[in-house]
Amino acid sequence: MPETLPAEVAAAIPAPLRHRSRGVFAGRGGAWVIGLSVLMSLLALMPIAFIIGVSVQTGWATLATLLFRPRVGELLINTVLLVAITIPLCIALGVALAWLTERSNLPGRRWWSLLSIAPLAVPAFVHSYAWVSLIPPIHGLFAGVLVSVIAYFPFLYLPIAATLRRLDPAIEDVAESMGLKPWAVFFRVVLPQLRLAVCGGALLVGLHLLAEYGLYAMIRFDTFTTAIFDQFKSTFNGPAAHMLAGVLALCCLAMLTVESAARGHARYARVGSGSAREPRIVHLKTGSTVLALTLFTVTCALSLGVPLITLGKWLIAGGANVWQMAELMPALQQTLLLGVAGALLTTCAAIPIAWLSIRSPGRLQRVLESCNYITSSLPGIVVALALVTVTVHFARPIYQTTITVLLAYLLMFLPRALVSLRAGIAQAPVELENIARSLGRSPGRALWLITLRLAAPGAAAGAALVFLAISNELTATLLLAPNGTRTLATGFWALTSEIDYAAAAPYALLMILLSLPLTGLLYHQSKRTAGR
């Protein structure tokens, strides 16, 4: 029907032909929205431009001597091994736990489901701190893999469990009616439908593995990120750090490419109409139940027990002395301040792009959006290095100010705000905005009175996600924050660097308490996308 222009048709129409459909762009307002989105995306491209620029400036000869040396090879092997071992383990654990909580009659499966998400409330470097203080000699690849799996498996559990809840059980019934045994049904029908969830989750874990600094620094496992950080500390902003950052960025881009290839183009949405029935619940035998409960107990003991027991131990050992309110309160205050400012800034910046992507999806909008996604997949350290260099050279007044820190947060966490905001704006069909205009409200007023009001819950969820990401952010804050800034994360980091583990414990506890709402929010959201 020509009444509503399908997205594909709209995308196929060259922009000049479309300029008169002002119903979508709302005249001059539309130009503003597009202008702001383009501006945001150009800003987002800055870290990549920085890497390319620096590489060109350095010249091939220097670049080769910096890149082709044993140290880089060693880092590359470390990073590849870490990714190659951790991701499959996370997938296996995620699928097993998700299946047990969603498709079996495991006792207390709602609680186990909540406990499987809970490790996300513990920042990765706090996990690492817990293990180091529990088993001080722990280090190297084994430790890296162990702590990574524990810290990051919920990223896979969450989407897989949500997808399992949503799968249409009729498809499994049909497969069984064609003579497949239960195991065959799982591997040939259920598992393939989890592909999107597994790919998305694995990408998220992979990007975290590449970007994380605190976790690996604490257990003395060298990855590109830790090496860049050390390089930065010793030679400040030299070409060596830049080139390592370049390789790291390439690794991230390679991972994005692999993921989008693995995702494929198959359709996974339910084809039929009507709502799906309740999924089937498999009744476990006693032996299997015991095994499953053991798996959950061990996982929870490692991922929640170890951090909580260690923290408890340090807090008891430290007693009242570790609660240095004079230092703790300003850190908490600064964290909240940065978090709130960053969340507001990021959410506001996401509005034009989110609005475009819902109201006038097309090629331009897809390009704009992918710019933001690529940058946010770059490790914080790369973004931070880019911002250091650019501000030192071109914007000296904002170098080492809060503005630069907030800018880094904006670049790193924009997609978190974007995803929630987009879902929110989708709640407000364009028809409502049209009606408001036909009732005499100008396009701007209509946007404010209708769309933004309806998108408010989505925007709030997005802002909360950004806030919590910021409150646990370590790398970029360490590099960019003005002197004297001390957030909970950097305060914790400074104390553990001095091996004052007891004094660091209150900071860790506060971070976990701040993160708990995030976990609740994620749990709630995954339930809602599953339609319960």
Add this chain to the structure above:
Amino acid sequence: MNTLELHSICKSYGPQRALEDINLSVPTGSRTVIVGPSGSGKSTLLRMIAGFEFPDSGRLTLNGQTLVDPTHEVPAHQRQIGYVPQDGALFPHMTVAANIGFGLSIKGLEKRERIAQLMDSVALDANMADRWPHELSGGQQQRVALARALAQQPRLMLLDEPFSALDTGLRAAMRKLVARLLADAGVTTILVTHDQSEALSFADQLAVMREGRLVQSGHPLDLYRYPGDEQTAIFLGDAVVMPARIEAGWAHCDLGRIPVNNHRNNRCAQIMLRPEQLQLVGIVSDSVEATGCRAVVTERDFSGNTCTLTVELEPSASADQPGRSLMVRSSGLYAPPTGSAVHVSTIGHAHVLSES
């Protein structure tokens, strides 16, 4: 006097022509219905009048004010044109009263009184003012949407398939309510629908659209009796179409000699009759002569108050192919049974269709 004038409106989406050269005048106080199959461009036209979309070329004036011409465009919020879409599109975050009051610029007691008055006019109970849209039935939502659009005293009211989401019984009742309400308020109305019976009953001017063109417009009865071509004829209702030779105001066809409304001599053309123009008389005995031609009932489709019969005309002596099948309406209770022999006679004129 005409309220709304459309002059050669064109619109395309890339290579796809959505509207081609639309010309239409809507008289003041009239109820104009634009009817057409889905994809005919009727909603696009309506959205263009509302100001949600803009034509590639053409002119649009309302009460003498130019809304769109090649040099300037009046945006939707300055047009004062009411719009009620298919699902009502109530603002989900506002109560019924807030929805209705959205377009009002007055405040306080005056506003509350006006809202109460509007709710009363669309037959909504006053205690619904504080309800939320999701607590209303489909019909109630539509009435709120209508009151909301009426609040700003629009110069023109646009209704985009407003009844199609309602169930059959409610639909007719809502249609009558809306027609009476708009007539009382004296608001010029344009309704878009794909339902021909709704279009015929609501309109005092009917415009038929097909593939982005406005193929015919006029009084609904005229369009029903004298459609321009076969497609329009069939779109507006069941039709019996057959070839005939026209001579001196008479059509010679399988049904014999039938008077026609337009005189075009010595021509072969298609003629059209509505099934209700055909009448069946049961043949009691062979000896009794009746007017019309003989036929046999081959199929009965009983649907309560009416019964649609298929009859096969007796083949003429010269031809070898079987006789023509016709559709005839009969009363549900007294329709002749299958296999019975009948006489088919015609009432009124046949309409000569133009070549298409």
